[in-house]
Amino acid sequence: MTLLQVRGVTKQFVTRSEGAMAKRSTFTAVDDVSFEVELGETLAIVGESGSGKSTTARIAARLLEPTSGSVVFDGQDVTRAGGKELATFRNNVQVVFQDPFSSLNPRYTVERIITAPLTYQGIAPAGGRRAFTQELMERVGLNPDHYRRYPAQFSGGQAQRIGIARALAVNPKLVICDEAVSALDVSIQAQVLELLMRLQRESGFSYIFIAHDLAVVRQISQRVAVMNRGRIVEVGSRDQVFGDPQDEYTKTLLAAVPRINPEWDARRRQKEAS
Amino acid sequence: MSDLFVVDSLTVTLPTSRGPVDVVKDVSFTVGRDDTVGIVGESGSGKSMTALAVLGLLPRGAQTSGSVRLEGTELLGKSERELRAVRGNAISMVFQDPLSSLNPYYTVGLQISEMYQTHRGGSRRAAKHVAIEALERVGIPDPGRRVDHYPHQFSGGQRQRVMIAMALCCSPSLLIADEPTTALDVTVQAQILELLAELQSTTGTGMIFITHDLAVISSIAQRVLVMREGDPVEYGSAEQVFSDPRHEYTRMLLDAVPRIDDEVSA
Numbered sequence: 339m340t341l342l343q344v345r346g347v348t349k350q351f352v353t354r355s356e357g358a359m360a361k362r363s364t365f366t367a368v369d370d371v372s373f374e375v376e377l378g379e380t381l382a383i384v385g386e387s388g389s390g391k392s393t394t395a396r397i398a399a400r401l402l403e404p405t406s407g408s409v410v411f412d413g414q415d416v417t418r419a420g421g422k423e424l425a426t427f428r429n430n431v432q433v434v435f436q437d438p439f440s441s442l443n444p445r446y447t448v449e450r451i452i453t454a455p456l457t458y459q460g461i462a463p464a465g466g467r468r469a470f471t472q473e474l475m476e477r478v479g480l481n482p483d484h485y486r487r488y489p490a491q492f493s494g495g496q497a498q499r500i501g502i503a504r505a506l507a508v509n510p511k512l513v514i515c516d517e518a519v520s521a522l523d524v525s526i527q528a529q530v531l532e533l534l535m536r537l538q539r540e541s542g543f544s545y546i547f548i549a550h551d552l553a554v555v556r557q558i559s560q561r562v563a564v565m566n567r568g569r570i571v572e573v574g575s576r577d578q579v580f581g582d583p584q585d586e587y588t589k590t591l592l593a594a595v596p597r598i599n600p601e602w603d604a605r606r607r608q609k610e611a612s
Numbered sequence: 613m614s615d616l617f618v619v620d621s622l623t624v625t626l627p628t629s630r631g632p633v634d635v636v637k638d639v640s641f642t643v644g645r646d647d648t649v650g651i652v653g654e655s656g657s658g659k660s661m662t663a664l665a666v667l668g669l670l671p672r673g674a675q676t677s678g679s680v681r682l683e684g685t686e687l688l689g690k691s692e693r694e695l696r697a698v699r700g701n702a703i704s705m706v707f708q709d710p711l712s713s714l715n716p717y718y719t720v721g722l723q724i725s726e727m728y729q730t731h732r733g734g735s736r737r738a739a740k741h742v743a744i745e746a747l748e749r750v751g752i753p754d755p756g757r758r759v760d761h762y763p764h765q766f767s768g769g770q771r772q773r774v775m776i777a778m779a780l781c782c783s784p785s786l787l788i789a790d791e792p793t794t795a796l797d798v799t800v801q802a803q804i805l806e807l808l809a810e811l812q813s814t815t816g817t818g819m820i821f822i823t824h825d826l827a828v829i830s831s832i833a834q835r836v837l838v839m840r841e842g843d844p845v846e847y848g849s850a851e852q853v854f855s856d857p858r859h860e861y862t863r864m865l866l867d868a869v870p871r872i873d874d875e876v877s878a
Binding site: 386387494523524525528531550552553554556580591592593594595597598600601603609610 | 654655768797798799800801802805824825826827828830831850851854855856857863864865866867868869870871872873874
């Protein structure tokens with residue numbers, strides 16, 4: 339089932355030079371981008387800085403309106419939805435951001451943070467807020483006894499788990515992860531990726547996974563869209579894009595990824611397996 | 613191999629509200645000419661503190677013990693004035709963010725020339741010539757014109773090239789690169805790594821390369837020091853550390869790195 343359709347989306351920003359002879363010009367951040375997300379799948383959008391991947395994510399999340407084109411969710415055109423329609427959309431689509439600390443209110447307890455989406459939607463959890471919070475904390479691998487703590491009392495990896503728990507509070511159909519593991523140390527990153535994959539297996543929602551790190555994308559995605567200068571230059575299954583890239587830019591990108599010396603790596607793994 | 617640079621039992625202690633904390637504990641390594649030592653670790657491992665200690669750039673109140681010797685000369689305990697003659701001259705550095713390391717109000721040419729003149733003297737015209745040559749060496753096209761441009765007129769990768777040009781203009785014996793490619797796109801990162809390796813092989817400069825990225829370390833370093841919470845966990849040839857790690861922590865780190873060429877289950 340097709341959950342989300344992004345159709346011919348373009349986003350232009352007006353830039354203005356400074357001084358007496360100020361000139362207005364437009365910059366096209368996203369240029370005629372189309373893709374679909376199936377229910378239960380992970381679509382990764384990869385690209386370098388300025389490729390338009392985050393702008394695309396923000397449009398898909400309805401945090402930004404496109405200049406032209408449309409966003410269709412569950413068969414409903416939500417491109418310019420407002421009020422109740424938008425509220426329903428927000429109930430179904432949640433975002434996990436890169437920096438856990440700047441996306442969590444430092445003055446709120448974990449309980450208040452995690453239940454905030456319910457508060458905005460006017461939903462009262464069946465077993466009460468505390469039980470609801472603790473259950474979610476347990477699901478994302480946090481100690482449920484810490485529901486009264488503040489974000490600053492958690493490590494970066496734990497804070498990202500709070501952000502994930504908050505995204506799951508409304509039981510969304512689509513979770514958009516915008517560089518959600520990029521700021522984490524490699525050992526923590528592996529754990530959070532593992533968590534994201536487990537949650538999807540348990541609940542069957544979809545991810546749009548925005549990232550610049552191709553090795554991470556390879557781990558988590560079923561399909562991959564490669565963006566360059568505002569356009570999708572290639573989209574396909576993970577194995578096709580990584581194993582048999584068609585576009586020149588995709589090939590350059592894959593070749594540039596630093597690799598641990600494969601011979602050393604193979605020797606180590608052999609030793610560890612034996 | 614001659615030992616150009618020796619760090620011997622370096623310990624760095626910082627004052628905190630909870631009392632003094634050792635952020636670098638008994639770290640030792642050596643860098644030869646034309647040799648790259650990679651220091652790798654996660655956040656809080658003390659890898660950057662080690663570099664700052666070497667350069668005498670630690671925060672106020674920091675205490676150091678041990679020994680840091682460049683070509684036999686002890687650097688720990690030198691006065692700020694003495695260290696200033698070393699920094700940018702015999703030892704130079706490249707940091708993660710070129711934009712915050714460059715002064716936006718001056719042309720890149722002026723900034724490179726100033727570095728050169730501070731240490732080597734000479735006329736302004738000669739220094740500008742050095743700047744143009746340095747820009748050419750790091751692969752900036754049309755250096756004769758670009759030398760008069762300001763930092764914002766360069767892309768991120770070019771700015772890092774400018775930083776490298778500045779770091780190398782006095783022909784240092786040792787270059788310290790602290791996460792020099794972390795802020796760069798992967799295609800640009802590949803170019804900068806190639807540039808560093810090439811410059812090193814032509815100049816014979818020793819290099820300390822600090823990063824959190826094990827794959828990057830594997831491609832550039834001959835020897836690797838793995839750090840964790842200030843402790844030197846493992847130190848050996850790159851081949852040994854990557855193919856036969858002795859320490860559990862190194863193994864865990866290596867296992868955690870996602871591989872782009874691995875078969876993955878759907």
